Amino acid sequence: MGTSISSWQDVAAYFTFADNPAALIAFTVGVAVIVGGLINLIIKHENRAFSRLKD
Incomplete structure (x- = not known):
């Protein structure tokens, strides 16, 4: 299994x-x-970016 642990005790x-x-x-x-x-x-960033695009 690729692990060096032989016991989980x-x-x-x-x-x-x-x-x-x-x-x-x-x-x-x-x-x-x-x-x-x-x-x-x-939300603030997207509203500002959209308002600049709309103008």
Whole structure:
């Protein structure tokens, strides 16, 4: 299979924010603000570009 791991017995996963709901909420809100801001800027740009083309 191309892997050097012969046993999965001691394998563990580490999730940085998995046990901290406040950090998960802050991260989610931050991402939502960034995406919302980008969408807002894209809409403003497209409206300005279209109004220049229309004139």
